[in-house]
Amino acid sequence: xxxxxxxxxxxxxxxxxxxxxxxEQHMGHRAMYWYKQKAKKPPELMFVYSYEKLSINxxxxxxxxxxxxxxxxxxxxxxxxQPEDSALYLCASSPTGLAGTGELFFGExxxxxxx
Amino acid sequence: xQTVTQSQPxxxxxxxxxxxxxxxxxxxxxxxxxxWYKQPPxxxxxxxxxxEAYKQQNATENRFSVNFQKAAKSFSLKISDxxxxxxxxxxxxxxxxxxxxxxxxxxxxxTHLIIQP
Numbered sequence: 474x475x476x477x478x479x480x481x482x483x484x485x486x487x488x489x490x491x492x493x494x495x496x497e498q499h500m501g502h503r504a505m506y507w508y509k510q511k512a513k514k515p516p517e518l519m520f521v522y523s524y525e526k527l528s529i530n531x532x533x534x535x536x537x538x539x540x541x542x543x544x545x546x547x548x549x550x551x552x553x554x555q556p557e558d559s560a561l562y563l564c565a566s567s568p569t570g571l572a573g574t575g576e577l578f579f580g581e582x583x584x585x586x587x588x
Numbered sequence: 589x590q591t592v593t594q595s596q597p598x599x600x601x602x603x604x605x606x607x608x609x610x611x612x613x614x615x616x617x618x619x620x621x622x623x624w625y626k627q628p629p630x631x632x633x634x635x636x637x638x639x640e641a642y643k644q645q646n647a648t649e650n651r652f653s654v655n656f657q658k659a660a661k662s663f664s665l666k667i668s669d670x671x672x673x674x675x676x677x678x679x680x681x682x683x684x685x686x687x688x689x690x691x692x693x694x695x696x697x698x699t700h701l702i703i704q705p
Contacts, residue, residue, distance in 0.1 A: 506692060515679055515695035516633070529692060561631065575621035575640075575683045577693055579633035 477580035479564050485586045488554060494583045496547040496564030505547040506577065507539060508563040516563055522547060523569065554587045561585075590615045590682050594696035601670055602704050608655075609665040609699050611680030617641075619685040622656065623693070624665045628676040636678070639663065641685075667701075675703045 477498045486492050496505065504523050508516035521529035522541040530539075536558075538550040547564055561584050565577040591614045601607045613622070624636040639647045639656050646654050651668045667674055680696040 508692075513698075515698055516693075518692035518694075521692055531692075563633065565633075574638065575685070576623070576635050576638055577633075578635075581630075581632045 477564055477566055477578050479580035479583050481583060482581065483584045485588065486551065486554065487588050488556075491550070491552045493551065494549040494562055494585070496580060497545055498566040498578070499545055500566060500578065501568070502566035502578070503544055503569045504567045505541060506565040506567075507547070507549055508565065510561040510563055510582070551585070556587050559585055559587045590617070590684065590694045592680050592682050592694055592696035594680050594699050596699045597697070598700040598702070600702040600704060603670060603672060605670055606666065606668050607670055607701065609667075609678050609701065611663045611665070611696055613661050613663065613680070613682050615661070615682065615684070617684045621683045621685065622663045623681040623683070624652070624654070625679045625681055626676045627679065637665065670703045672703050672705060674701060676701060
């Protein structure tokens, strides 16, 4: 299994809603990432988890709350979002340690629309 | 901090032609990785080719090859015998070698490559 699976593929939410994006991988990777991508722009790093601990937070607003319950799962909890948060949210994973090659494996993304 | 620059927002070539996408980067790191990722309209980011900075030999993957010039901080991608399926956004990306940990990719702005039939 060489896939990173993201659910849901599409999400529409109001500014007062609470929702979550989910990401799962079974490749044994111990690093997982959230990226935000606006149309026709490169992905922007949001969070990095290494060995289930948050190692990088790129000054992301607190309305985005990441969670890594175990080595295979990564969640992004969303609350009180703004319309400008509408974007494609990409999850990725990578091997670490001696197996690390630097390569990130990406999911297909969750397309979020905030009304 | 690292920066990655792709100076060609869009390129268009005929099928079967060879095309070269440019990328330059700036870093004070000595040990790092460079990548080219492809993002088709279906949106999943796929690795095209990877280069480790300590390796002088240019990486190749079938029709894809790079010209890595470490001193010049240049990392261009050459696609030979281009195919319709090569149509996509191509992102050049940098990652510093974090010694077993994890670090994020820094992406360039991308080049939209269109292969014409």
